[in-house]
Amino acid sequence: MVRQARRMIAVLAGTLAAALSLGSAGAVAAAPKAPPAGVDITGEGLRQPLRLRTETRPDHVVAVIDQVNFLGRTGLSTKPKPADLGPKYTIVVLAGETPKQTYDLYPKAVGGPRIYRPAKQPDSRRISAGWFLGRLNMSETLRTAGVPLERQFDTVSGGVGGGERVLQDDAVNPARDIDEALGELQRLLLLNVAVMLTITFGLAGIALLIRRRTR
Known part of the structure; x- marks a missing residue:
């Protein structure tokens, strides 16, 4: 025993x-996860992709990713009219040199910036496609990063997801990562x-x- x-x-x-x-x-x-390695931007007025990397332009990388890091699982119930969207800019988020996520941004859309998230992502994962309201500072964020857009003086604060400065001082999505x-x-x-x-x-x-x- x-x-x-x-x-x-x-x-x-x-x-x-x-x-x-x-x-x-x-x-x-x-x-908390480390910020992505960079972002590639293509679209109207860009003859070649605008390549942003954390090693050389960390503030711009963070600011651009901040435009899409608040998206939920489902988007708007109605799709915007193509004529109301304006110029499109596609951003690709990279891990190293490997594309991981992609989004279509419409900073000049009628009624405010819009975001489209495709169902098929570069890393082969599939998520729910959808349209979302973008942050009001989308145009200024892209312009500051190098996209040829006219300067706007009335959109210093953010739109959907809370007010933000055009350039962020914090890491990508820090509050959510720390809370998790x-x-x-x-x-x-x-x-x-x-x-x-x-x-x-x-x-x-x-x-x-x-x-x-x-x-």
Whole structure:
């Protein structure tokens, strides 16, 4: 009986060590992601793709990606009329030199900037296609990055998704990444506490049983 109890203690101790290691690994995995490597922009007035890279123009890369990083799963219920869209600019988000995401931006659309997200993405994943309202500072953001658009003085603040400056000082999507990381860390800590309490009570019960058996 004593040997069996000791064996159970060893198993419970091993389970505790494994749970703690999984918690540590999960916390590392939940760390905020690094900004993408760059953005390519093509469209009206650009004879060749406008290539923005974080190594040389990090503020512009962040500002352009900020135009699309708030999109939800579903878009508008109605499609804009083609005649109301104006010039189109396609942005491709890169990881290294590998295209990952693509969006069509319409900064001069009637009624405010528009965004179209294709269902087929460069990384072969498929998502819901849809139209979205864009930020009011889309035109100025693209112009500052190098797209040939007329300057606008009345769109310094953002539109849909909250007011933003044309150029961002923070990393891409920092608030959402940090919130997700903290939420994941909290869940992992609660799981670890639950496992430790279970093992502690189990060890206490086994110790009490051994003590009674050996009297």
